[in-house]
Amino acid sequence: MIHANLLLILALFFAMALLYLLSQRWKISYPIFLVIGGLGISFIPGIPPINIDPDIVFLIFLPPLLFEAAWYTSWNEFWKWKRSILLLGFGLVLITSLAIAYFSVSIIPGFTLALGFLLGGIISPPDAVAATSVLKGVDMPKRGLTMLEGESLVNDAASLTVFRFALACILTGQFVFQKAATDFIILAVMGVVVGLAIAHILYLVLRYWAKSSSITTPITLIAPYLMYIVAEQFHWSGVLAVVSGGLFLSFRSNDFLNYHTRLQTKEVWATVGFLLNGFVFILIGLELPVIVEGLEGYSIDEAINYALIISAIVIIARIILVYLVTFIPRLSRKIRQREKSPGLKLPFIIGWAGMRGVVSLASALAIPLTLSNGAAFPHRNLILFITFIVILITLVFQGLTLPIFLKLLKVEEIDDHVPFDQQKEAIHLLLAKEAVLYLDNKYxxxxxxxxxxxxxxEQMERSIRATEQTVAEQKQQVASVRKLYKKIMLDLTTFRRKELNKLRATKKYDDEVLRDMENNLDLEEARFYKH
Known part of the structure; x- marks a missing residue:
C-alpha cells in the first residue's frame, strides 16, 4: 500500500515537471497549466482516486509556503503601502466572506449562515503565487506587485481565521460574538509572539553556532513547521506565527547567511516552493472528478449553477471593493498629497488578479469528514465542489486574460520608481568607486x-568608466547595447564551458577543481539569465 501510494506521488511529481516544461514552451503560467493537466490526468483510465487526509493538509502545505512568501517579502515596500495592503488583506476578506455567506444562504437550500461563512473564508483569499506567475514577463507597476504580494500574507491569516471560527461554530453549534472577538485577539497576538520568540531562538543558533550550509538550510526548512506546530498546540494562530517569524528571519538574514549558505538556501527553497505549489495546483485538477462523484443531494447542473454564481460574486465583489479601498481613503487631503493617484486602470488589474489557489484548496480539503457527534459534515462535498470551480474559473479564466488586459490598458508606472537595470548600474558604480578609495587607503x-x-x-577603474559611459548614453541605445552585451557574455560562457569539458576529457586536472570552475560559470550565467 505504501509503495503504491509512493509510486503515485512520484509519478505526479514527474508529471508536474513535464507540465511545467510544456507551460514554459507555450508561455502559459504554470499554475494554470498544472490545473488543466491534473484535470486531464484524472480522466486517464486506471488512475486511482486521490484522497488526502484533511488533518494533514494544513500541516504539510501551509507552513513552508507561508514562510517562503514572508521570506521574500520586502518589508520596506510592505510598510510603505501598509494602509492599502491591510485594507485589501483584511477588509476584502471580511467583506467577501460576508457577501458569500449571505448569497450562498439565499441560493442554496439547507445552507446555514455558518456554512456560508465557512465557504466565504475558504474562497476569499487570492493566491499570490498564481498572480505573480501570470504577471511574470509583463510590465506591471511596482505598487501593484507590492500590494498583491503583501496582501497575500495578510489575507491568508484573515481568511483562515474566518474559516476557523466558522468551523468551530458548525462543530459546536455555538457562536458568541464577544467571545469570538476576544479569542481572535488572543490567538492573533499570541501567534505573533510565538513566531517571533522561535525566530529569535533560531536566529541566535544560526548566527553564533551554525556556520555551515549543511545545517543552516535544514534549520530554515524546519523553522516554519516548528512555529506552526507550537502555536497550534496552544490553539493560537500558526499562520501568524509563521508569517511573523519568517519576516523577522528574512530581515536579519544577512547576519547569519554567507554567500554559500545564501545560494544553497535560495535554491533549496525555490525547489521546495515549486514542488509544494505545483503539487497543490495539480491536485486541484485531480480532485475535481472525485468531488463530483461525491455530490449527494445535488445534481451536477445544480452544483455548477451554484458554483458559477458564487464565482461571479467573488470576481465582481473584489473589483468593486478594490476601487472602494483605493479611493475612499483618498478623500483625505493628506493621503492625496502623500500618494499619487493610482488612476482607474491599476485598481482594475489588482482586482482582476484575484485568482484563488493554494490556501483555498488547503482550507477546503481540511474540512473534517464528520461532526463531533459522528454525523457526516453537512454539504461538505458541495463546498469542496464550489471551491474547486471557483479556483478553476479564477485561475484559468482570469489568469489567461490578465496579461491581455495589461497590454490593452497599457498600465504605466505611477510612482517615481527607478527601473531595475538603472538601479543596478547606480549601485555597481557606487560600490566600485568606494572600493577604489578603500584600495588606495589600505593597500x-x-x-x-x-x-x-x-x-x-585598474580593472575596477575600467569598470567605473564603462558604467559611467553606459549611464550617459541614451535609453534606447542603453537597451540595445545591454542586450548585445548579454548575448556576447552568454556566448562566451557557453564557449568556456565547452572548453572546460575538453579539459575534463584530458584527465589532467582534478574533478574537484573542474567542478569549482563549472560552478563559477553557472553563477555567471545565472546572473545574466535572472533579468
Missing amino acids: SKEMADFETIRRIK
Whole structure:
C-alpha cells in the first residue's frame, strides 16, 4: 500500500515537471497549466482516486509556503503601502466572506449562515503565487506587485481565521460574538509572539553556532513547521506565527547567511516552493472528478449553477471593493498629497488578479469528514465542489486574460520608481568607486610593490568608466547595447564551458577543481539569465 501510494506521488511529481516544461514552451503560467493537466490526468483510465487526509493538509502545505512568501517579502515596500495592503488583506476578506455567506444562504437550500461563512473564508483569499506567475514577463507597476504580494500574507491569516471560527461554530453549534472577538485577539497576538520568540531562538543558533550550509538550510526548512506546530498546540494562530517569524528571519538574514549558505538556501527553497505549489495546483485538477462523484443531494447542473454564481460574486465583489479601498481613503487631503493617484486602470488589474489557489484548496480539503457527534459534515462535498470551480474559473479564466488586459490598458508606472537595470548600474558604480578609495587607503604600498595587486585597481577603474559611459548614453541605445552585451557574455560562457569539458576529457586536472570552475560559470550565467 505504501509503495503504491509512493509510486503515485512520484509519478505526479514527474508529471508536474513535464507540465511545467510544456507551460514554459507555450508561455502559459504554470499554475494554470498544472490545473488543466491534473484535470486531464484524472480522466486517464486506471488512475486511482486521490484522497488526502484533511488533518494533514494544513500541516504539510501551509507552513513552508507561508514562510517562503514572508521570506521574500520586502518589508520596506510592505510598510510603505501598509494602509492599502491591510485594507485589501483584511477588509476584502471580511467583506467577501460576508457577501458569500449571505448569497450562498439565499441560493442554496439547507445552507446555514455558518456554512456560508465557512465557504466565504475558504474562497476569499487570492493566491499570490498564481498572480505573480501570470504577471511574470509583463510590465506591471511596482505598487501593484507590492500590494498583491503583501496582501497575500495578510489575507491568508484573515481568511483562515474566518474559516476557523466558522468551523468551530458548525462543530459546536455555538457562536458568541464577544467571545469570538476576544479569542481572535488572543490567538492573533499570541501567534505573533510565538513566531517571533522561535525566530529569535533560531536566529541566535544560526548566527553564533551554525556556520555551515549543511545545517543552516535544514534549520530554515524546519523553522516554519516548528512555529506552526507550537502555536497550534496552544490553539493560537500558526499562520501568524509563521508569517511573523519568517519576516523577522528574512530581515536579519544577512547576519547569519554567507554567500554559500545564501545560494544553497535560495535554491533549496525555490525547489521546495515549486514542488509544494505545483503539487497543490495539480491536485486541484485531480480532485475535481472525485468531488463530483461525491455530490449527494445535488445534481451536477445544480452544483455548477451554484458554483458559477458564487464565482461571479467573488470576481465582481473584489473589483468593486478594490476601487472602494483605493479611493475612499483618498478623500483625505493628506493621503492625496502623500500618494499619487493610482488612476482607474491599476485598481482594475489588482482586482482582476484575484485568482484563488493554494490556501483555498488547503482550507477546503481540511474540512473534517464528520461532526463531533459522528454525523457526516453537512454539504461538505458541495463546498469542496464550489471551491474547486471557483479556483478553476479564477485561475484559468482570469489568469489567461490578465496579461491581455495589461497590454490593452497599457498600465504605466505611477510612482517615481527607478527601473531595475538603472538601479543596478547606480549601485555597481557606487560600490566600485568606494572600493577604489578603500584600495588606495589600505593597500597603497602593496599596489606600488606588486603588479598583480595594482591590476585590481585598474580593472575596477575600467569598470567605473564603462558604467559611467553606459549611464550617459541614451535609453534606447542603453537597451540595445545591454542586450548585445548579454548575448556576447552568454556566448562566451557557453564557449568556456565547452572548453572546460575538453579539459575534463584530458584527465589532467582534478574533478574537484573542474567542478569549482563549472560552478563559477553557472553563477555567471545565472546572473545574466535572472533579468
